[in-house]
Amino acid sequence: MLKYILTRLLSGILTVYFIATVTFAAMHLVPGDPITGNKATSPEIRANLERKYGLDRPVLVQYGIYLKNMVNGDFGISFTQQNRSVNDIIRSHFPISATLGIASILFATFGGIFFGALTGISRKKIYDRSIMFGVILAISVPSFVFAAVSQFFMTELNQKAGTTLLPVGGWGGLSHMILPAIVLGLGTLAFLTRLMRSSLLEVVNQDYIRTARAKGLSPTRIFFSHQLRNAVLPVITVLGPAIAAITTGGFVVESVFAIPGLGRYFVQAVQQLDYTVIMGLTVFYGAFLVFMVITVDIAYGLIDPRIKVSARSA
Amino acid sequence: MLKSTTAHSETNSRFQKTMEVDPLIQDLTLQDFFQASREVSKQKISRPSLSYWKDAWLRLQRNRQAITSLGIIAGLTVFTLAGPLAWRLDPAFQDLTRISEPPTFAKSVLVLGEPEPFQELVSSEVPATPQLDAAATLKAPGLLQITGNPTTQSVRLQWSPSEGASGYVVYRSEEGPPGEDYLGVPIAEIEGGNRLSYEDRFNLEARRYHYAVTAKNGAESAGFSAIETTLAPAIRVADARKLTPDAEPGTRMTLPAHPLGTDYLGRDLLARLMEGARVSLFIGFVAPLLAMMIGILIGGVSGFAGGKVDHWLMRMTDFVLALPFLLFMILFKVAFGAGAGESGISAMLLAMVILSWTGSARLVRGQVLQLRDSEFVQASRLLGASWVYLLLRHLLPNTMGVILVSLTFAIPSAIFTEAFLSFIGMGVAPPTPSWGSMCNDGIQTFLTHPHEFLFPALFISMAVLAFNLLGDGLRDALDPKMRSVQ
Numbered sequence: 023m024l025k026y027i028l029t030r031l032l033s034g035i036l037t038v039y040f041i042a043t044v045t046f047a048a049m050h051l052v053p054g055d056p057i058t059g060n061k062a063t064s065p066e067i068r069a070n071l072e073r074k075y076g077l078d079r080p081v082l083v084q085y086g087i088y089l090k091n092m093v094n095g096d097f098g099i100s101f102t103q104q105n106r107s108v109n110d111i112i113r114s115h116f117p118i119s120a121t122l123g124i125a126s127i128l129f130a131t132f133g134g135i136f137f138g139a140l141t142g143i144s145r146k147k148i149y150d151r152s153i154m155f156g157v158i159l160a161i162s163v164p165s166f167v168f169a170a171v172s173q174f175f176m177t178e179l180n181q182k183a184g185t186t187l188l189p190v191g192g193w194g195g196l197s198h199m200i201l202p203a204i205v206l207g208l209g210t211l212a213f214l215t216r217l218m219r220s221s222l223l224e225v226v227n228q229d230y231i232r233t234a235r236a237k238g239l240s241p242t243r244i245f246f247s248h249q250l251r252n253a254v255l256p257v258i259t260v261l262g263p264a265i266a267a268i269t270t271g272g273f274v275v276e277s278v279f280a281i282p283g284l285g286r287y288f289v290q291a292v293q294q295l296d297y298t299v300i301m302g303l304t305v306f307y308g309a310f311l312v313f314m315v316i317t318v319d320i321a322y323g324l325i326d327p328r329i330k331v332s333a334r335s336a
Numbered sequence: 337m338l339k340s341t342t343a344h345s346e347t348n349s350r351f352q353k354t355m356e357v358d359p360l361i362q363d364l365t366l367q368d369f370f371q372a373s374r375e376v377s378k379q380k381i382s383r384p385s386l387s388y389w390k391d392a393w394l395r396l397q398r399n400r401q402a403i404t405s406l407g408i409i410a411g412l413t414v415f416t417l418a419g420p421l422a423w424r425l426d427p428a429f430q431d432l433t434r435i436s437e438p439p440t441f442a443k444s445v446l447v448l449g450e451p452e453p454f455q456e457l458v459s460s461e462v463p464a465t466p467q468l469d470a471a472a473t474l475k476a477p478g479l480l481q482i483t484g485n486p487t488t489q490s491v492r493l494q495w496s497p498s499e500g501a502s503g504y505v506v507y508r509s510e511e512g513p514p515g516e517d518y519l520g521v522p523i524a525e526i527e528g529g530n531r532l533s534y535e536d537r538f539n540l541e542a543r544r545y546h547y548a549v550t551a552k553n554g555a556e557s558a559g560f561s562a563i564e565t566t567l568a569p570a571i572r573v574a575d576a577r578k579l580t581p582d583a584e585p586g587t588r589m590t591l592p593a594h595p596l597g598t599d600y601l602g603r604d605l606l607a608r609l610m611e612g613a614r615v616s617l618f619i620g621f622v623a624p625l626l627a628m629m630i631g632i633l634i635g636g637v638s639g640f641a642g643g644k645v646d647h648w649l650m651r652m653t654d655f656v657l658a659l660p661f662l663l664f665m666i667l668f669k670v671a672f673g674a675g676a677g678e679s680g681i682s683a684m685l686l687a688m689v690i691l692s693w694t695g696s697a698r699l700v701r702g703q704v705l706q707l708r709d710s711e712f713v714q715a716s717r718l719l720g721a722s723w724v725y726l727l728l729r730h731l732l733p734n735t736m737g738v739i740l741v742s743l744t745f746a747i748p749s750a751i752f753t754e755a756f757l758s759f760i761g762m763g764v765a766p767p768t769p770s771w772g773s774m775c776n777d778g779i780q781t782f783l784t785h786p787h788e789f790l791f792p793a794l795f796i797s798m799a800v801l802a803f804n805l806l807g808d809g810l811r812d813a814l815d816p817k818m819r820s821v822q
Contacts (some may be wrong), residue, residue, distance in 0.1 A: 139633075
C-alpha cells in the first residue's frame with residue numbers, strides 16, 4: 023500500500039510539472055507581451071522593464087526561473103491589480119471557493135446516493151423513469167441556466183413572501199451558500215445518481231445477496247449492510263473527477279451568484295487577460311485537482327479491501 | 337431457468353392425463369393417418385438476414401426517446417441551414433427603437449415626420465414661485481388635456497394652473513384609473529407654478545395609459561386631475577427609412593415581427609439564434625469529428641504496432657488526459673487568442689481538438705487490441721490477408737459502432753463546452769453570435785427581459801439533451817454487450 027501511495031504521489035508530481043510546463047508554453051504563445059500596453063513606451067523604458075521582469079533573458083532561463091518560483095510556492099504578481107500577488111489572491115479567495123465546493127460535493131454525493139438507491143430499489147417504474155429523466159435533464163442543462171433560473175424564482179419567492187427567504191447573491195452566512203451549492207452540485211448529483219443506480223442493479227443479483235436472503239435477513243438489513251455498502255464503492259472512485267467538475271463549474275456559478283471565490287477571480291483574470299494570474303491560478307488549480315484525484319484514489323484503496331490486490335499487482 | 341423447468345413438467349403431466357382419459361385417441365383407426373405432403377415440410381421458418389447496421393437501426397426505431405431526439409436533431413439542422421432562407425431578417429441589424437422587446441407579431445405603425453420641437457406652455461398669469469402659505473389649501477390643477485396626437489413617440493400634456501402652486505408632479509399609470517391611494521409612477525417633477533405642460537417620451541408602448549397631475553408647493557395637493565389615453569403605434573421617419581428607404585411621413589408601414597423578441601441592441605433574436613446555431617453546432621460537430629479522427633489514428637497505430645510505440649503513445653495520452661479539461665480550454669483559448677476581427681472559432685476548435693482526442697485514442701486502442709487477437713482476424717491473417725485489408729475489412733468496421741456511440745456523446749459535451757466558454761466571455765468574439773455568448777448577453781437583463789436569456793438557453797439545453805438521449809439509444813442499439821443483458 024505504501025508503495026502504491028508513493029508511486030501515485032510521484033506520478034502526481036510529474037503531472038503537475040507537466041501542467042506547469044504546458045501552461046508556461048501556452049502563455050508564451052500569446053501574441054505580444056504584458057509590457058506592450060495602451061501607452062507607447064520608449065525603447066529605453068521598455069528595455070528596463072524587460073530587464074526588471076527578466077523578459078530579456080532566453081526562454082529557457084525564464085522557464086527555469088518560473089519553475090523555481092513555482093517550487094517555492096510563488097505564483098507571481100498580478101499585472102492588473104496593484105500590489106496583489108497571486109498567492110494573496112489564492113489565500114483570500116480560495117477558502118470561499120473551497121467552502122462552497124465542499125457544500126456542493128456533500129449535496130451531490132448524498133443526493134446522488136439517495137436518488138440512485140431510490141431508482142435501484144423502487145419497484146414502481148414511474149419513480150425510476152421520472153428520476154432518470156431528471157438525471158438526463160440535469161446533465162444536459164448548463165449550470166448557468168440553473169443558476170439564472172433559480173435566482174429568478176428565488177427573487178419572485180422573496181417578493182411574494184415579503185422577506186428574504188434565501189439571498190440570491192453575495193457571500194455571508196450559511197443562507198448565502200444554499201442556492202449556489204445546489205446549482206453547482208446538480209450536474210454531479212445527476213451523474214452520481216446514474217452511477218449509483220447501475221452499480222446497485224449489478225449488486226442486487228450477486229450471490230451474497232441471495233445468501234443473505236436465504237439466511238432470513240430482513241430486507242432493510244440486506245439493503246443497508248449488503249447492497250448499499252457494496253454499491254457505494256464505485257461512487258467513491260469518481261469523486262475525483264466530480265471534484266474537478268465542481269471546481270471548474272464554480273467559475274460560472276460564482277460569477278452568476280457574485281460570490282467572491284477564486285473561480286470568479288479566475289474568470290475575471292481571464293477576461294482582463296491578466297497573464298500572470300491566469301498562469302499562476304491554472305497551475306494552482308491543476309495541482310489541486312491532480313492531488314484531489316490521488317487522495318480519492320488512495321482513500322478508495324483504504325476503504326475497499328478488494329483494491330489492495332490489484333494495487334500490488336499494478 | 338427455474339421457470340422453464342416448471343413449465344415443462346406441467347405440460348408433461350397434462351400430456352399424461354390426456355393419454356389416460358381422452359376417448360378420442362382410443363377411437364383412432366389406421367385410416368386416420370396419412371402421409372404428409374412434401375410441401376408442408378418445405379415450409380421453412382426464416383427471416384431475412386439482418387446486417388449489423390440494419391439490426392441496430394431496427395433496435396433504435398423501437399426506442400421512442402432516441403427517435404424523438406433524432407427528430408429534434410434533424411429539426412435543429414433544418415433550423416440552422418434552411419432557417420435563414422425562410423426567415424430573412426438580418427441578424428446583425430440593430431433596431432434601437434425596439435430594444436429588448438418581448439416576442440411580438442408584425443404590427444402596423446404610423447410614420448411620423450420629423451417632430452416639431454416641443455413648445456413649453458409658460459403662463460404669464462400665475463407667478464412661478466408664490467407665497468409659501470398657500471400650501472395648506474393647494475387645489476388640484478384643472479383640466480388636464482392632451483395636445484396633438486398621442487403616439488408611442490410622444491404624448492404632450494397640458495393643464496391649467498393651480499393657484500398657489502410652485503410646481504407640478506406628473507404621474508403615469510398602466511393600471512386602472514388613478515385613485516386617492518395610487519396615481520401611478522411619478523415621471524416628472526416640474527418646478528415653477530407657471531409651467532403648464534409636459535412631453536412624455538419615455539419608454540412608451542402602444543397601450544392605454546392614465547396620466548395624472550398634482551400641484552405642489554412643499555407638499556403635494558391631495559386633489560389631482562387625470563386623463564386616459566390610448567397611444568397609436570408610431571415610428572419616426574428617420575428610423576422608418578432604416579427599414580424601408582422610401583418611407584414617407586403620414587403613411588403607414590408594417591414593422592417586422594419578432595417571434596422571439598429582440599436583444600439589448602434591438603436585433604431579432606430568432607435570426608440571431610439561427611446564426612448562433614451555425615457556430616454552436618459547427619463547433620459541436622466538427623471538434624469531436626476532428627478529435628475522433630486523430631484519436632482513431634493514434635489509437636489504431638498504438639494498438640496495431642504495440643511495443644515501444646504503443647508505450648510512448650499511451651504515456652503521451654495519459655499526460656494530455658491529466659490536464660484538467662475546462663481549465664486548459666480556457667488557457668489554450670487565451671493562448672491561441674483571436675486577432676481583431678476574428679471570431680475565435682478556429683482557436684476554440686484547435687484547443688478542443690488538442691485536449692479531447694485522448695478518449696477516443698484509448699477507446700480505439702482497446703478495441704484494436706481486443707480484435708487483433710480474435711479468432712476471425714487470426715483466421716484472416718492465416719489466409720494471407722495484408723494488414724491494410726485487416727484494418728479496413730475487420731478492425732474498422734467492428735469498432736465503428738463503439739466509435740459512433742462515443743462520437744454521439746462527444747457532440748453534446750462539445751456544445752456544452754462552447755456554451756460554457758462563451759458564457760464566461762472566452763468563446764467566440766462578440767459580433768459573431770453563438771448560443772453561449774447570447775446567454776452571456778441575455779443574463780445581464782434576465783430579471784427584466786427573461787426572453788433574451790431563456791431562448792438561447794432553451795436551444796442549448798434542447799440540443800444537448802437530444803444528443804445525450806440519442807447517444808443512450810445508440811449505445812443500447814449498437815453495443816452487443818448490452819444485448820445479452822436485455
